[in-house]
Amino acid sequence: GCAIHIYSDDPIICYGFTSTEITIGGFLALPVHTLGKEYIVASYLSPFGHDGIWGPCYTSVVAAYNNTKVRFILGGTESTVTKGGMKPEEYKDYSLNKGDVLLVASGSPFSDLTGSRVIASKPVGLISGNYCTTIPVWQTTCGYTIEMELPTNTWGKNYFVTRIKDRIYNSIIKIFAKEPNTKIYRDGKQIGIIPNVGGVYGVGYLEMRVSEGFARCAVISGDKPISVTQYNPNREDDGVNLISPFQMVLTPLEQFQNELLFNAPWVQD
DSSP states (O other), X not given: OOOOOOOOSXXXXXXXXXXXXXXXXXEXXXXXXXXXXXXXXXXXXXXXXXXXXXXXXXXXXXXXXXXXXXXXXXXXXXTOOBTTOOOTTOEEEEEEOTTOEEEEEBOSTTOOOXXXXXXXXXXXXXXXXXXXXXXXTTOSOOEEEEEEOOOGGGOEEEEEEOOOTTOSBOXXXXXXXXXXXXXXXXXXXXXXXXXXXXXXXXXXXXXXXXXXXXXXXXXXXXXXXXXXXXEEOOGGGTTOSSOOOEEEEOOOGGGOOSOXXXXXXXXXX
16 A cells, blocks of 8 residues: 555656655656556666665565556576565565555665566556665765666667766666567677576676767667666766766667657756
């Protein structure tokens, strides 16, 4: 019963947004009719801070209908463990009713939930991120990340990854496959293959810089449907100030529209 149900007589757009003294983050809340039954999680490693404190990564499954059966299959890295003791390739089954939220969190530093699969009997929402992470993980200043995932039935084969304004180096991306043995291309040249649908790093997903060298735009594509999540690194990555880490699930070319409404949150100093 922890979910918040927002509804209206006419179509609306809804954002979830949080702001603290040290970090901000937000996501576009997808409407119920766009939710799906299958997802692959994109979070980020839980770093171990210099003060001994670490921020867990997490994913949350939100049920839109009663009597929803959910199977969670853990991915991540070889060292990943959840707060409940799950290890990679293990799974648990849950039963959720409308408004219920299943929260899965990492249980140790350097654990990652990325590559985990969520399979449900009815459409659900999936929101993933990290309480306070450093991107890449070896940096010192952590930030809050959050994003609402896209179900696998909305994935496409072509993604345009843009450079982030003022950044010197390229973003980090994670790439996921809807079908086994999916070939991955950058600007038309093959750069890898994803053997499995979800799972641990290198087998269930790929992680890399968009490109070597200075920041540029690139086209990431697959011979089968894929998903791409873009990660903006911390300010230590290139010394650019006023930059916080964030993650952003990209929209495939197949989902592009002729008309878009753009909204940006305003934060008072």
